[in-house]
Amino acid sequence: MMILHHGWRSSASRRVRLCLEEKGLAYEGHVVDMTAMEHHSPEYLKINPLGVIPRPLHESGTICEYLDETFPDPPLRPDAPYQRALMRNWIRHIDALIGNLIIFNWRHHLAKTASQWTDEELAEKLKNIPSKERQEAWIRAARKPYTEEERDAARGKLVVLLDKMEEALKPAGWLVSKTYSIADIAAAPFVKRIDEEIAPDEMTAKKHPRVHDWWTKLQARPAYQRANFGPFLTS
Amino acid sequence: MMILHHGWRSSASRRVRLCLEEKGLAYEGHVVDMTAMEHHSPEYLKINPLGVIPRPLHESGTICEYLDETFPDPPLRPDAPYQRALMRNWIRHIDALIGNLIIFNWRHHLAKTASQWTDEELAEKLKNIPSKERQEAWIRAARKPYTEEERDAARGKLVVLLDKMEEALKPAGWLVSKTYSIADIAAAPFVKRIDEEIAPDEMTAKKHPRVHDWWTKLQARPAYQRANFGPFLTS
Numbered sequence: 171m172m173i174l175h176h177g178w179r180s181s182a183s184r185r186v187r188l189c190l191e192e193k194g195l196a197y198e199g200h201v202v203d204m205t206a207m208e209h210h211s212p213e214y215l216k217i218n219p220l221g222v223i224p225r226p227l228h229e230s231g232t233i234c235e236y237l238d239e240t241f242p243d244p245p246l247r248p249d250a251p252y253q254r255a256l257m258r259n260w261i262r263h264i265d266a267l268i269g270n271l272i273i274f275n276w277r278h279h280l281a282k283t284a285s286q287w288t289d290e291e292l293a294e295k296l297k298n299i300p301s302k303e304r305q306e307a308w309i310r311a312a313r314k315p316y317t318e319e320e321r322d323a324a325r326g327k328l329v330v331l332l333d334k335m336e337e338a339l340k341p342a343g344w345l346v347s348k349t350y351s352i353a354d355i356a357a358a359p360f361v362k363r364i365d366e367e368i369a370p371d372e373m374t375a376k377k378h379p380r381v382h383d384w385w386t387k388l389q390a391r392p393a394y395q396r397a398n399f400g401p402f403l404t405s
Numbered sequence: 406m407m408i409l410h411h412g413w414r415s416s417a418s419r420r421v422r423l424c425l426e427e428k429g430l431a432y433e434g435h436v437v438d439m440t441a442m443e444h445h446s447p448e449y450l451k452i453n454p455l456g457v458i459p460r461p462l463h464e465s466g467t468i469c470e471y472l473d474e475t476f477p478d479p480p481l482r483p484d485a486p487y488q489r490a491l492m493r494n495w496i497r498h499i500d501a502l503i504g505n506l507i508i509f510n511w512r513h514h515l516a517k518t519a520s521q522w523t524d525e526e527l528a529e530k531l532k533n534i535p536s537k538e539r540q541e542a543w544i545r546a547a548r549k550p551y552t553e554e555e556r557d558a559a560r561g562k563l564v565v566l567l568d569k570m571e572e573a574l575k576p577a578g579w580l581v582s583k584t585y586s587i588a589d590i591a592a593a594p595f596v597k598r599i600d601e602e603i604a605p606d607e608m609t610a611k612k613h614p615r616v617h618d619w620w621t622k623l624q625a626r627p628a629y630q631r632a633n634f635g636p637f638l639t640s
Contacts, residue, residue: 229497232490235489235493236490239486251471255474258467258470259464262497
């Protein structure tokens with residue numbers, strides 16, 4: 171049995187859960203309490219994000235492609251090399267936008283807690299955070315919470331993502347070629363947060379009709395239900 | 406005949422040239438004059454970095470994997486899914502370090518030219534630069550050149566890359582598994598610049614013996630010679 175260490179709200183975890191469910195692979199989920207920063211504890215950094223996957227594979231896009239290469243059925247990558255390249259481009263493009271989601275993370279309760287940390291406590295917490303982008307987000311939460319202008323700019327970039335998706339969905343209703351693929355899986359956690367908290371008004375059938383249909387279709391997949399993007403009734 | 410639009414010193418171009426040469430694929434090279442910012446001109450942004458490759462494939466790692474999928478012989482990716490995943494991890498890890506190379510780009514002559522631009526000229530130039538990281542580098546060159554401390558920090562991160570490579574090269578002398586792969590190709594342009602300008606003292610047989618041997622071996626490959634990493638006698 172595979173063991174998956176994951177956070178319910180984490181975009182990376184949501185991707186891998188969705189990929190596992192599409193593959194019909196059974197796994198034992200170990201929930202990491204991200205609000206308690208368990209995912210930055212030395213214990214967690216020592217284990218694998220996905221038990222069966224050797225430790226160095228920590229990126230969700232790479233993990234999904236690895237799962238598809240290891241368990242080819244049903245395929246989650248198009249056959250043609252060019253389509254596969256487009257799929258990888260999408261994953262990378264979406265990854266590069268993660269900073270715009272981070273700005274919206276835990277905005278209320280985190281800033282309140284973090285602002286009470288002493289400089290020493292803050293420095294101690296930062297030591298365990300590998301990504302510079304996330305370190306910056308914690309410093310900002312603790313000392314100088316993101317402004318409304320910064321949130322607007324981040325929201326704007328996520329809306330540009332919806333615009334690009336709208337264009338890409340034109341030929342066949344999926345991001346790459348005619349098939350549902352890891353590109354769609356990579357986008358799903360971003361769209362979930364855009365739809366739910368960041369820019370729900372952009373997700374209407376009027377504003378982005380193809381994205382709206384894609385999202386409806388994706389959410390109707392049994393794997394999506396099992397991947398449990400929220401609300402988190404189980405845990 | 407494939408057409409490759411490339412810059413001699415660009416890390417992305419060096420990767421793609423090396424990959425094409427390893428594959429033995431003939432191409433017609435169109436040199437882009439990067440010091441004149443031709444690569445940011447609207448004309449260039451309209452064409453493909455690699456003529457045969459459809460426009461959306463702009464990232465060198467994705468292009469190399471696409472070339473390998475399209476022309477499988479000789480293979481530049483390991484067979485096993487896990488090794489392939491490790492290879493993709495390496496490419497992404499190295500990509501994430503590009504900011505540390507950019508700090509050293511054209512440091513002398515560029516800062517001198519750029520400092521003489523008016524605010525309007527600077528704004529005009531920035532408009533054509535898609536990457537935020539590179540925009541920042543131009544702003545810094547024009548108004549507040551990188552400090553010695555910043556260069557030291559960047560150099561430090563590139564030395565950590567050498568440390569990681571040293572560890573990875575232990576089993577077989579290549580970054581992933583027993584085979585020369587796109588991971589090695591992805592690292593080569595970085596190591597070229599570390600060796601030549603950024604931290605040559607770290608490239609000795611004493612400091613990083615396995616990286617030293619790997620680099621000697623890689624430079625001895627006929628494809629490396631043909632890929633022309635410099636000095637640029639042809640043009």
